[in-house]
Amino acid sequence: MAKKITVKDLLDNTRLTVVQGEQYMEREITTENISRPGLEMTGYFNFYAPERIQLMGITETSFAERMSHDELLIVARKMMTETTPVFVVSTNRKLPAEFLAVAEESKIPVLATELTSSRILSNMTYYLSGQLAERQSVHGVLVDIFGLGVLITGDSGVGKSETALELVQRGHRLIADDRVDIYQQDEERLVGEAPAILENLMELRGVGIIDVLNLFGAGAVRHHATISFNLHLAKWEDGQQVDRLGNGEDSIKILGVDLPRLVLPVQTGRNMTILVETAAKNFRAKMMGFDATETFNNNLNKLIAENSENN
Numbered sequence: 001m002a003k004k005i006t007v008k009d010l011l012d013n014t015r016l017t018v019v020q021g022e023q024y025m026e027r028e029i030t031t032e033n034i035s036r037p038g039l040e041m042t043g044y045f046n047f048y049a050p051e052r053i054q055l056m057g058i059t060e061t062s063f064a065e066r067m068s069h070d071e072l073l074i075v076a077r078k079m080m081t082e083t084t085p086v087f088v089v090s091t092n093r094k095l096p097a098e099f100l101a102v103a104e105e106s107k108i109p110v111l112a113t114e115l116t117s118s119r120i121l122s123n124m125t126y127y128l129s130g131q132l133a134e135r136q137s138v139h140g141v142l143v144d145i146f147g148l149g150v151l152i153t154g155d156s157g158v159g160k161s162e163t164a165l166e167l168v169q170r171g172h173r174l175i176a177d178d179r180v181d182i183y184q185q186d187e188e189r190l191v192g193e194a195p196a197i198l199e200n201l202m203e204l205r206g207v208g209i210i211d212v213l214n215l216f217g218a219g220a221v222r223h224h225a226t227i228s229f230n231l232h233l234a235k236w237e238d239g240q241q242v243d244r245l246g247n248g249e250d251s252i253k254i255l256g257v258d259l260p261r262l263v264l265p266v267q268t269g270r271n272m273t274i275l276v277e278t279a280a281k282n283f284r285a286k287m288m289g290f291d292a293t294e295t296f297n298n299n300l301n302k303l304i305a306e307n308s309e310n311n
Helices: 007-013 058-064 069-079 097-106 117-132 160-169 212-216 272-287 292-310
Strands: 017-020 053-056 087-089 110-112 135-139 141-145 148-154 173-176 179-184 190-193 201-204 208-211 224-235 251-254 257-266
Touching: 007 110, 007 117, 017 097, 053 117, 069 097, 097 110, 135 148, 141 160, 141 224, 141 272, 148 160, 148 190, 148 272, 160 173, 160 201, 160 212, 160 272, 173 179, 173 190, 208 212, 224 272, 257 272
Parallel strands: 053 087, 087 110, 148 224, 224 257
Antiparallel strands: 017 110, 135 179, 141 148, 141 173, 179 190, 190 224, 201 208, 251 257
């Protein structure tokens, strides 16, 4: 389920300032799509989307300078509806007085920025796409290890939080413990963050809830991270089949995106923190084209070929 976003949220997370309508900051934004109402300025409203943020740049404001007082009022009243969340003006341009008057009548806030239209459009789209995206909650821990977002999952009591705590003590950063809210950034990327109620917090059996930010400092936490792969901690069972060479390709699907998955058996005496770190390093090496399994297979094939020649 997507979050609810208000104009105040947009103001706080992008380089915008209030021109007027500060008392209307709770108007809700329901779509990440943003309109550049150039055609509407000419009176063409056949495909106007009033529920979108309306972004006015140099083109729109320059055209407005050529319009009469009555024309501006007519267009402004058609553009500003009950569902219109906010008007944004880029490049330090100014809206016509008629637009400002109708915005006040309609209780629609007006924001401005010194950024160009393309830059503020990009900033707002990036923020809104993340906040308004569909979300899926996953039971697990998300840790930034060597710059990789590692989603650690496993059965309750397998040691996910304890492993994450050791990783934090070794200089890595916690994003979320116990529950990870995941949304799709684009067709190939998943981003995870903590629910607001659990941000910077970790639950440890026998100890209780700890504040990681307070105990370990700002460098021990991170607000969100792109998820690189899933590391599943599985309790060791006799007779369990384990991939010893690491050439098994496994994945899980979250929000329609295939996420690489590695199953790591948990057994007494295994240093899980070192293993998780090493798994993250090995995954990064594979991303850079260095595959130890492939090297082993090549060496093995070379040895077999040499033995065949000698025989």
